[in-house]
Amino acid sequence: MAEQSIISPENLVYKKTGVMTDRELHYCPGCGHGTAHRMLAEAIDELGIQSETIGVAPVGCSVLAYYYLNVDMQEAAHGRAPAVATGIKRVLPEKYVFTYQGDGDLAAIGTAETIHACNRGENFLIVFINNGIYGMTGGQMAPTTLPGMKSSTCPLGRDVLTMGNPLKITELVAQLPGTYYVTRQSVHTPGNARKARRAMKKALEYQKENKGTCVVEVVSNCPSGWKMNPVESNKWMEENMFPFYPLGDIKVPGKGLVSDGKNGS
Amino acid sequence: MKKEIRLMKGNEAMAEAAILAGVDAYFGYPITPQSEIIEYLMSANTAERTGMQVLQAESEIAAINMVYGAAGCGKRALTSSSSPGISLKMEGISYLAGAELPCVIVNVVRAGPGLATIQPSQSDYFQAVKGGGHGDYKLIVLAPSTVQESVDFIRLSFDLAFKYRNPVMILSDGIIGQMMEKVELFEQQPRLSEPPEWATRGKKPGAKSTVITSLHLESEDMEQVNLRLQAKYREVEKHEVRFELFRCEDAEVLFVAFGSSARIARKAMDLARSKGIRAGLLRPITLFPFPVEEIRRLAGQVSGMLTVEMNAGQMVEDVRLAVNGRTPVEHFGRFGGMIPGPDEILEALETRLEEWHQKQPA
Amino acid sequence: MAAKGDIIIDIERCKGCQVCLDACPKDVLEMSRKVNSKGYQYTVKVNSDCTGCANCAIVCPDAVISVYRVK
Numbered sequence: 001m002a003e004q005s006i007i008s009p010e011n012l013v014y015k016k017t018g019v020m021t022d023r024e025l026h027y028c029p030g031c032g033h034g035t036a037h038r039m040l041a042e043a044i045d046e047l048g049i050q051s052e053t054i055g056v057a058p059v060g061c062s063v064l065a066y067y068y069l070n071v072d073m074q075e076a077a078h079g080r081a082p083a084v085a086t087g088i089k090r091v092l093p094e095k096y097v098f099t100y101q102g103d104g105d106l107a108a109i110g111t112a113e114t115i116h117a118c119n120r121g122e123n124f125l126i127v128f129i130n131n132g133i134y135g136m137t138g139g140q141m142a143p144t145t146l147p148g149m150k151s152s153t154c155p156l157g158r159d160v161l162t163m164g165n166p167l168k169i170t171e172l173v174a175q176l177p178g179t180y181y182v183t184r185q186s187v188h189t190p191g192n193a194r195k196a197r198r199a200m201k202k203a204l205e206y207q208k209e210n211k212g213t214c215v216v217e218v219v220s221n222c223p224s225g226w227k228m229n230p231v232e233s234n235k236w237m238e239e240n241m242f243p244f245y246p247l248g249d250i251k252v253p254g255k256g257l258v259s260d261g262k263n264g265s
Numbered sequence: 266m267k268k269e270i271r272l273m274k275g276n277e278a279m280a281e282a283a284i285l286a287g288v289d290a291y292f293g294y295p296i297t298p299q300s301e302i303i304e305y306l307m308s309a310n311t312a313e314r315t316g317m318q319v320l321q322a323e324s325e326i327a328a329i330n331m332v333y334g335a336a337g338c339g340k341r342a343l344t345s346s347s348s349p350g351i352s353l354k355m356e357g358i359s360y361l362a363g364a365e366l367p368c369v370i371v372n373v374v375r376a377g378p379g380l381a382t383i384q385p386s387q388s389d390y391f392q393a394v395k396g397g398g399h400g401d402y403k404l405i406v407l408a409p410s411t412v413q414e415s416v417d418f419i420r421l422s423f424d425l426a427f428k429y430r431n432p433v434m435i436l437s438d439g440i441i442g443q444m445m446e447k448v449e450l451f452e453q454q455p456r457l458s459e460p461p462e463w464a465t466r467g468k469k470p471g472a473k474s475t476v477i478t479s480l481h482l483e484s485e486d487m488e489q490v491n492l493r494l495q496a497k498y499r500e501v502e503k504h505e506v507r508f509e510l511f512r513c514e515d516a517e518v519l520f521v522a523f524g525s526s527a528r529i530a531r532k533a534m535d536l537a538r539s540k541g542i543r544a545g546l547l548r549p550i551t552l553f554p555f556p557v558e559e560i561r562r563l564a565g566q567v568s569g570m571l572t573v574e575m576n577a578g579q580m581v582e583d584v585r586l587a588v589n590g591r592t593p594v595e596h597f598g599r600f601g602g603m604i605p606g607p608d609e610i611l612e613a614l615e616t617r618l619e620e621w622h623q624k625q626p627a
Numbered sequence: 628m629a630a631k632g633d634i635i636i637d638i639e640r641c642k643g644c645q646v647c648l649d650a651c652p653k654d655v656l657e658m659s660r661k662v663n664s665k666g667y668q669y670t671v672k673v674n675s676d677c678t679g680c681a682n683c684a685i686v687c688p689d690a691v692i693s694v695y696r697v698k
Contacts, residue, residue, distance in 0.1 A: 021474075050468060050470075051467045051468050051469060051470055052467045053467060053468075054338070054465050054466075054467060056334070057478075063480060064480075066474070066476045066478070069474075070468065070474055071467075071468055071474055072465035072466065072467055072468045072474050072475045072476070073465065073474065073475075073476050073477070074333070074334060074337045074465055074476070074477040074478070075364070075476070075477060075478035075479065075480055076330065076333070076334075076360075077330060077333075077356055077357060077360050080326065080327070080330035080333075080357070083322065083326070083327040083328075083330035083331050083333075083334070084330050084331070084333050084334035084337070085334060086320070086322075086327075086331050086334060087290065087292065087330065087331035087332060087333060087334025087335035087336075087337075087338075087342065088334040088335065088337065088338055088465070089334075090290055090318045090320060090331070090334075090335065091289050091290050091318060091334075091335045091338050091340040091342075092338050092466065095466075095467055112323055112324060112326075112327065113323070113326075113327050113330070116322075116323035116327065
């Protein structure tokens with residue numbers, strides 16, 4: 001007996017949110033950026049704030065984030081997204097403002113802008129994608145590249161004695177009085193992606209209360225830069241990135257610091 | 266309502282003018298000789314007076330990018346700095362020009378290169394007029410020579426910035442920024458109420474999202490953007506040239522000088538006249554667009570031109586381009602923070618006069 | 628018995644990353660033998676065990692999966 005199709009509008013339980021555009025994403029197969037974009041878009045959708053949100057795109061792989069996120073956006077110079085977001089939020093304090101930045105943008109060239117925006121407690125959300133590599137320029141060492149990890153500018157592996165140590169900037173900004181909610185998530189499994197979406201939603205809700213900067217780090221993969229297939233890269237991320245960048249809340253409202261980021265590293 | 270007349274320092278007068286002009290936000294970083302601007306704004310209770318936001322940023326780089334963010338929302342955003350700080354802002358200025366955002370940048374010029382000295386100079390002419398940041402772009406550049414103009418140009422700059430969706434630079438210097446003069450302030454202007462349609466203010470339901478960017482990955486698109494920018498600059502050249510002439514009707518020699526130097530050159534012109542030399546003065550008020558046509562016209566009348574600049578010879582190149590060989594063009598300058606006196610300017614003119622007269626066609 | 632859940636895959640947008648295969652608790656998904664116009668193998672549904680849990684759709688970086696479930 002032929003099965004009766006259940007595909008009908010009343011049975012639809014999940015489709016791409018309208019806060020994403022219909023444009024095809026340019027990211028490499030399996031890259032976490034697409035999922036991270038969508039979790040942010042779903043958080044905006046669930047809160048019903050699409051028309052009150054202004055985002056800031058970085059320089060890096062997500063330089064074209066405004067092709068995909070269906071909200072008003074500004075494209076910032078490399079590393080300057082927190083300064084641009086400061087300018088937006090100061091003149092339009094009633095809007096929801098976020099930056100979406102990679103590790104090179106946020107933790108290398110934009111370190112000063114990141115730390116000072118967090119220290120002033122600017123009321124916006126920073127979404128920080130940490131995949132430990134410069135993806136856009138072809139896989140060079142990032143401020144968050146793990147010790148011993150290979151990249152095109154540390155082909156023998158990162159030697160911390162000459163190249164410096166990976167920067168745990170999320171733990172660093174959690175120390176600042178201006179940050180309100182700081183958490184580290186991932187989007188590589190359904191459970192993790194749902195948690196990341198909840199974190200971003202919470203962070204956007206806090207923005208209404210003017211409590212300070214919220215930072216949601218997403219530890220993510222870079223299959224092309226890491227030279228692995230997507231499934232392998234997610235496994236490698238669990239085994240190597242998570243011990244150094246442990247998932248979970250780092251600073252939560254009402255409790256303050258709940259993690260020192262030292263587990264396992 | 267009677268207009269208010271006050272004795273004010275150039276920097277403070279510009280700060281007050283910004284409040285009166287209905288500026289929405291100022292972002293800056295202290296640097297001599299312009300720190301009075303942010304100090305004044307921070308003490309002026311702008312939040313209560315007009316709602317203007319004032320923030321001391323962590324760097325000049327952050328400040329210009331805050332301007333970008335606020336300008337992208339269609340607000341009147343202002344920053345100020347002095348030479349080394351303006352160098353730091355150049356990245357952001359290029360992005361502002363590329364994204365076609367209106368804003369005003371004040372440069373109270375000090376000497377260079379490098380850290381140099383805090384004394385006044387005009388050595389950022391090239392940087393202001395020829396670019397400074399990367400790419401083919403132009404700033405509209407206004408050069409005040411009095412505290413009064415410093416005040417008036419704040420308001421004019423925002424009008425021009427929004428008219429052309431382009432950054433405007435006020436190229437002041439350490440003399441005008443620091444000296445006190447009598448100024449007539451204008452009446453309080455309202456802050457902008459209606460956002461321009463290109464601004465990011467939150468996507469309207471059903472409408473396409475608004476994006477502020479200077480990124481155009483396809484070369485065909487990027488060329489079109491450049492062509493549109495160039496067409497805009499040609500419009501600016503056609504409509505916005507501003508200059509002032511002193512005793513040019515019968516002039517046989519011409520001084521060309523802007524900003525502070527123009528005031529000193531005017532004195533040198535008077536000295537020359539008292540010695541029987543029929544000198545005139547052209548003071549460019551807009552450095553871009555440059556008064557090319559007027560200089561070209563005067564080239565047919567005078568036997569030579571002398572630019573007076575507090576630099577090693579920068580504007581002189583634009584005067585020569587305008588004159589295109591029709592009459593000799595020379596430069597006299599003091600620099601490194603040294604200010605030329607009228608006597609030495611006159612002397613510089615006299616040493617060239619004989620040579621110029623010999624070159625005159627019989 | 629009719630299936631409890633089902634999915635529609637926009638195969639032209641699929642990049643064949645296989646992240647959804649790992650996420651599916653019922654082993655409903657496999658890679659196609661054919662390739663799409665971009666040259667990628669794409670995800671296909673190979674049995675009727677789909678429960679409509681949406682795990683595949685949530686982890687899909689390219690948002691190519693829509694999910695249906697009898698409520």
